[in-house]
Amino acid sequence: MNLSEQHRDRTDLPNADWQFHLSRLRPIIDLLENKDRTLGEWYLQGESEQEALQYRAYDDKDPSSAAVDALSKEYSRKNKDDPKSIGIWNGFKSDRVGASITVEVDGGEVFPKSLDISLSEGGENRDSRLGDYKSVADVIAQVVEIYGSFYITFGPYYYFKEKVFEDRPGVSWMLYLPHALSAAQLPEARALIPLMRDGQQQGTIIVSVTDEVFDVNNRAHVKVANDIEIRLADQDLLPRFVDL
Known part of the structure; x- marks a missing residue:
């Protein structure tokens, strides 16, 4: 299953503010974890599995300094107002429990930003990892509240x-x-x-x-x-x- 949305950020947000964007995403992650315990731990995406398990996105509930530093280094050669993205995954390659989240940030006011949540659904029981439609609607409502989609x-x-x-x-x-x-x-x-x-x-x-x-x-x-x-x-x- 996939959640996809678009929104516009406030014009007064500082560019390359990784602490802000990871903190803003945290309530959504908390809600996802309440629906499915495999959605509680997240790592920065990387070129290999070893690299992608190197940086935890959060230390407890707060953005990890390692993740913030890694994102700052990744985009150090970019202009601050260039489009950027934060990609995280839950550390599982399994078709049953893998998941990823991508948030687009910065890039000025010309194009809207986006949030995408991808949840593998490899089970044979046809259940949703987030529950029934009312349970999924809770997640959608949380995203709307945070991003004004x-x-x-x-x-x-x-x-x-x-x-x-x-x-x-x-x-x-x-x-x-x-x-x-x-x-x-x-x-x-x-x-x-x-x-x-x-x-x-x-x-x-x-x-x-x-x-x-x-x-x-x-x-x-x-x-x-x-x-x-x-x-x-x-x-x-x-x-x-x-x-x-």
């Missing part, structure tokens, strides 16, 4: 081949949009979860399947997600990437 998609990686519009996000298992949406607008959705802030609805998580985990090989699941995408596009609610 333009959109978030969650579902199987290969759904990108099945979505209707190449230039827009796909619904997959779940799609967050920063709009208050109703069942009348999206009758195909199996659930609509409102996200609130300060007493106001800031967005909606659209769920395509509620009684089981979304399966990209299940044509009924794909059809529901596709139908939601078409309905959203018809109402000018599914953004084009170029407009973000």
Whole structure:
């Protein structure tokens, strides 16, 4: 399963502030660990397995000085305002429990930034490592709270081949949009979860399947997600990437 999102950072953030970006990510990691204990320990990605286990991303709950120093060294030849990324993994190569997180940072105001969480799902029981759709929605809500996302998609990686519009996000298992949406607008959705802030609805998580985990090989699941995408596009609610 993959979570993908885009957002814009505040213009007053200092560039190459690795301490800030790793600290901002920490509440999401804590929530992931609550869902799956194999998602609690993280390391900086590297060119080899040995190198990728060399630097812990965190010492207890705080960004490790070794990780901050390694990122500073990696980007020392770059201009401070050049695009950069932080890549971490949970230390497991297994198809069942491997995971990685990539956060894009810096790069000015021209392009949005992104967060991607990739979770291997190699088990045969068709369960999600993060639980049912309500449990996954907890993670999406946390990401929205921290990053103020333009959109978030969650579902199987290969759904990108099945979505209707190449230039827009796909619904997959779940799609967050920063709009208050109703069942009348999206009758195909199996659930609509409102996200609130300060007493106001800031967005909606659209769920395509509620009684089981979304399966990209299940044509009924794909059809529901596709139908939601078409309905959203018809109402000018599914953004084009170029407009973000």
